[in-house]
Amino acid sequence: MTSICFKNSLLLLCFVSLCSSSLVFSLDVDAEILIRVKNAMLDDPNGNLSDWVETTDQNPCKWTGITCDSQNNQSVVSIDLSGFGISGGFPTGFCRIWTLQNLSLADNFFNGTLTYRAVSPCSHLHALILAGNVFVGELPDFLQDFDNLLVLDLSRNNFTGDIPASYGRLQSLKVLCLAANLLSGSIPWFLTNLSELTRLELAYNPFKPSPLPKDIGNLSKLENLFLASTNLNGEIPDSIGKLWSLYNLDLSNNFITGKIPVSISQLKSIEQIELFNNQLYGELPESLSNLTSLLKFDASQNNLTGNLPEKIAAMQLQSLNLNDNHFTGEIPEVLALNPNLSELKIFNNSFTGKLPANLGRYSDLENFDVSTNNFSGELPQYLCHRNKLQTVITFRNRFSGSLPETLSECSSLNYVRIADNELSGPVPIKFWGLHTFLLELSNNKFEGPISPSISGARGLTRLLISGNNFSGKLPAEMCELHEVIEINLGRNQFEGELPSCITELKKLQKLDMQENMFSGEIPSSVGSLRDLTELNLSRNRLCGKIPPGLGNLPVLTCLDLSDNLLIGEIPMELTKLKLNEFNVSDNRLYGKVPSIFTNALYLPSLLGNPDLCSPDFKPLPPCSKPEPxxxxxxxxxxxxxxxxxxxxxxxxxxxxxxxxxxxxxxxxxxxxxxxxxxxxxxxxxxxxxxxxxxxxxxxxxxxxxxxxxxxxxxxxxxxxxxxxxxxxxxxxxxxxxxxxxxxxxxxxxxxxxxxxxxxxxYMVNGSLGDVLHGEKGGGLLNWPRRFAVALGAAQGLAYLHHDCVPPIVHRDVKSNNILLDEQMRPKVADFGLAKTLQSEVGESDVAMSRIAGSYGYIAPEYAYTLKVTEKSDVYSFGVVLMELITGKRPIDSCFGENKDIVKWVTEATLSSLPEQASENDSGTCCTGDHLKEIIDPKMDQSTCNFEEIEKVLNVALLCTSAFPINRPSMRRVVELLKDQKFARPKYDAYENC
Structure with a gap:
């Protein structure tokens, strides 16, 4: 018996030893595969895989990005290299690890095409995640043996063409994410056969216009349906109501027509419905109130009509967005009883009556916009009851009464626009000192002085209070608003002298004080406001002489000093200005008028000054006796x-x-x-x-x-x-x-x-393109001048996008359309393709049936949607910034095959990003030595501020993001260029997949 037990024990020991040896051998093979792939196929500039090295007792389970099975830790089951800054072709060799289940290479720089031959060894995978890379060509086929595949994420690449039919046969698939590519076929019906799907995300692709598949209801396990910006048309099929597990439905930014189907009220698990920017019409189905889980509902920018049903107003929504429709009637009082309401946006409708008095009393209201309606009565006094309110926008209504005292205690408030109403009385003292960055009270009936407490609004950028009955002297505390760029106090009853310290507001661009009772002299130091573009002091009681320093303002284009008590001659220094508007009429000026102003077009601007003269401009009296x-x-x-x-x-x-x-x-x-x-x-x-x-x-x-x-x-x-x-x-x-x-x-x-x-x-120095790429490069051999060109051009485009009404999109931003004057100051030119955003709303497809712009500058989404947005200009401007840094044209053979300047610069710089960077991290995206490899060799290196060049480079990378949603506005571009602290943007803000 003892002999038998000994033999059995010996056999068991041999078996265990054999299994252990087998497992160790397996890990050795896995380690060898990993090292071979790293050395042969991967470029790891940040050294994130530095611990992948061959040793005597190597254990890949301890290597970066490697996960082994949880039971015995003896086999590799997952490789996750997301966000490591790695580049190369698809590393198909990883799939030779037969125990591998999950492969994630997201947010790197893997490139090239992805063929069936490359992915076929990966048929045993459960998850393949390649999002956020630069793969091109058609989507790979998954023809057979991919029975175990549960997650397929190829989003945020540059794949083109159709979705292969083989995707309809991945019966185990739970997640299919192809969003943010360049797919141009139709959304295929066969995807509705994938009955196990929980996430279907195809958003931001230029698919052919087609309706949502009518059998979409077959995907009964679907939880997230993300189809924004996919050129959907037709009506929403009734089968949508069968998606009982759905918690997010996003069909926004499409061309969907018809009414909101009643069947949508059967989505018992739904939490968010996004239908904005479509062509839906009719009334809101009252049955939407059955959706007890719904938290966010956005049906803005459609053609919806009717009232806001009381049952829908009583829902426990966190956000309700119905703006830009045709709704009428009053807002039900029950809306104010919702304890969850944090965002209410119902602007640009035809609502009437009074707002519910208790709005904000029972919820953490943060964003409130009811502008451009026909509301009347007083503003609700509880809007900031929970002290969470950030924005109040009520302009273009008929609100009356005084400004609620409770708003003056609202420390969270940072954006106020309540212009064009009938509000009256004094503004509460504490309200002036709130930490707002925009305060617009124009065209009401407010009265009283500006409180000295305004000094507390240190971040204020725009103070717009024209068209009221404000009075008294301007407090000196206004001079502490060092961030302000626009002040409009026109058409009030202010009096006293202009505070001389107002010239300390170095960022001021627009100053309008017309139609008041200001007296005294114009401060002689006004010439220090170097960013000033508009100055209007007309219709006051100002006296003294016109300060010659006004002629030193480099960007002043509008000057109106009319209807005052000014004396003396028109300073010759004003002839240096390039004015679009000039008016000194109805003063007490005398002497010879500078010759530049002696023509018929300037005559109305000079009248009312009887003692002005000109030797050869007949409407004015001669300055000397006539000849015999x-x-x-x-x-x-x-x-x-x-x-x-x-x-x-x-x-x-x-x-x-x-x-x-x-x-x-x-x-x-x-x-x-x-x-x-x-x-x-x-x-x-x-x-x-x-x-x-x-x-x-x-x-x-x-x-x-x-x-x-x-x-x-x-x-x-x-x-x-x-x-x-x-x-x-x-x-x-x-x-x-x-x-x-x-x-x-x-x-x-x-x-x-x-x-x-x-x-x-006439612009003496021609175009920026000529200077950079022609024979005129001598004018821009130092970096400070190039930076000044970048900032000036950005300010011009920001003016078009944000200060023009309606906004203007240039559509052909390029270096050849940025001209340079004798002082190398940039001016945006050639508006032959420009469009106003307002006019585009009603334009036919014929008007936009061709791609406008220049090769190398065209934003990727514009090329396939033909939709005009300001973000297409932002992309083109980003290309111009890259030209300024590199001195290269947008298309150059030196970049390599199928590459433009955007791809070349991106690959050359972002490969050295740090492994991790927080949003506030001030680290650099590349070293000074690395920058020297891409900056224009013609530039004088001694003038190169590499920190500033890096900042401009990062702005360029933001501007040329593949996704319009990630690009900053031109106003933000100007701020970033001016910001001394800006170093690196937060990349890949797109996180839907």
């Missing part, structure tokens, strides 16, 4: 002869130029005060003056007889050529109304039956 009659007669005769000879010269030259003389009448429009006419221009449009020629026409440098130089663009064709007419109208309608120091000035236009002519201010 004989000499006077001789002079008149000489002038007549000159006019006659000049007319003959013009006639023959114009006849040669136009072949057939333009048939009058032709239309002339002047947008600035100019000292020339179209007759002065026509004879000079000759071959000798031609300085440029393109697809739309020719550009001439014209030196007028006055010595003034202008640039004249002559467009090819006339009314018979639609594209010429479109470009001409776009230039005229855009540049004719914009005024900014970084936007080129359109001086005049002339249109006849067979020609279109535009005259601009």
């Amino acid at each position: 009659a004989t000499l006077y007669t001789v002079a008149i005769l000489a002038i007549c002869v000159l006019i006659f000879v000049g007319s003959l010269i013009w006639f023959f030259k114009a006849k040669t130029l136009f072949v057939r003389k333009p048939k009058p009448p032709y239309k002339v429009t002047a947008f600035q005060r100019v000292g020339f006419t179209e007759e002065d221009i026509f004879p000079l449009l000759t071959k000798q003056n031609l300085i440029g020629s393109g697809g739309s026409g020719q550009v001439y440098k014209v030196t007028l007889k006055t010595g003034q130089i202008v640039a004249v663009k002559r467009l090819r064709g006339g009314t018979q050529k639609p594209e010429t007419e479109s470009a001409f109208r776009s230039e005229v309608e855009t540049l004719g109304r914009v005024r900014h120091g970084n936007i080129v000035k359109l001086l005049m236009c002339c249109s006849g039956e067979e020609f279109r002519i535009l005259a601009y201010e």
Whole structure:
């Protein structure tokens, strides 16, 4: 018996030893595979895989990114290298580890195509996650043996084409995420066969317009359906109501029509419904109130009508967004009883009546926007009862009464817009000192003074209180608002002297104090406001002389000092300004008017000053005694002869130029005060003056007889050529109304039956593209000048996007359309493709049936959606920033095959990102040595501030993000360029998958 037991024990010991040896051998093989793949296929610039090394007792279970089974820790089951900054092709060798179940390579720089041959060894995987890389080409097929695959995430890459039919046969699949690619086929019906799916995320792809598959209800286990921006059309199918497990439904930013189906009220697990920016119509189904789990409902930007049903208002929603529809009627009182309500946005509708008095009393209300409706009565006094309120937006209603005292205790409030109402009484003292960054009270009936407590609003950027009955003197504490960029106090009853310390507000861009009772002199130090673009002090009681320092303001374009008590001469220093608006009328000025202002267009701006004079501008009295009659007669005769000879010269030259003389009448429009006419221009449009020629026409440098130089663009064709007419109208309608120091000035236009002519201010140094890539590089050999160009151009675009009403999208931002004056100051030009966002809403598909822009600058989403947004300009501007840094053109053979400057710069810089970086981390994205490899070698290295170059580079990378949602606004771009602390953005903010 003992012998038998000994034999059995010996056999058991041998078996255990054999198994242990087998497991150790297996780990050795896995380690060998991992090291081989690392060395042969991966580029690990940050050294995150430095512990993947061959040793005598190697155990890959302890290596970075490796997870082994939890029972005996003797086999590799997971490889997770997410966010390591690794590049290379798809490492198919990892899949030779037969125990591997999960492979995640998300948020790296893996590239190339992904074929079936590459993925076929991975058929035993449970999860394959490749999101956030730069794979291209068509999606890989999964033809057979992928029975175990549960999670497939290929989102945020550059895959194109159709979704392969093989995806419809992955019967075990629970998660399919293909969002944010360039897929262009239709959303296939066969995906509704994947009955185990819990997540289907296809958003942000340029699919062919098609309806949501009618059998979508077959996916009864679906929890997340994310189909935003996928070109869906047609109606929402009734089968949507069968998705009983669904908690998130996002069909936003599509072209869905019809009514919201009643069946949607059967989604018993739903927590969030996003239907905004579609073409839905009809009323809200009252049965939505059955959705007891619903927390967020957004049906904004549709064509919905009717009232807000009381049952829906009584739901326990956290956010209710119904803005930009056609709703009418009153808001039910029961809405205020919701204890969960934190966001209410119902602006741009036709709601009427009073708001529920208890709004905010029982919930943590944070965002409140009821603007542009027909509400009346008082503002609810409990809006900030829980002290969580951040935004109050009520403009364009008929609210009356006083500002609630409770708002003055609202320490959380940072954004206030309550303009264009009938509110009255004094503003509470503490309200002035709230930590808001925008305070807009314009066009109400407020009264009383500005409280000195305004000094507490240190972060205030815009103070807009025009059109009220405010009075008293301006408190000196206003001078402590060092972040303010716009102050508008116009049309009030302020009095006293202008505080001299106001010139300490160095970021101030717009100052409007018109129609008050200010007295005293204009501070002589006003010339220190270097960012000032608009100054309006008209209709006050200001006295003294016009400060010559005004002529030193580099970007001042609008100056109105009319209807005051100013004396003295018009300073010659003002002739240095490039003003779009100038008015000194109705003062007590005297002396000789500078010659630049002596033409008919400036005459209304000079009237009301009886003692102003000019020797040769007849509407004004002469400054000296007239010559004797004989000499006077001789002079008149000489002038007549000159006019006659000049007319003959013009006639023959114009006849040669136009072949057939333009048939009058032709239309002339002047947008600035100019000292020339179209007759002065026509004879000079000759071959000798031609300085440029393109697809739309020719550009001439014209030196007028006055010595003034202008640039004249002559467009090819006339009314018979639609594209010429479109470009001409776009230039005229855009540049004719914009005024900014970084936007080129359109001086005049002339249109006849067979020609279109535009005259601009002449930019001595040509375009930024010429300077960077041509023979004029000597003007931008130092970095500070390039940075100044970047900032100025950004300010011009920010003006178009944020300060113009309606906003303007340029659509052809590029270095050749940024011109440089004699001081290398940039001005955005060529608005032939520009569009106003407002006009796009009603435009037909024909108007947008072609891609506008220039190759290398076009944002990826614009190329396939043809939708005009300001974010397409942001992308193009990011390309310009990369040009400024590298000195290279957007498309260059040195980048390699199928690469443009964006891909080249991205690969060259982001590969050295630190492993982890918090949002507030000030670490750099690349070292100074690394930067030297990409910056323009023509630049003087001694002038290169590498920290600043890095900042601009990071802004460029943000601007050229593949996803528009991740790109900053142009206003934010300006802030980032100015921000001394900005170092690195938070990458990959897109986290839907």
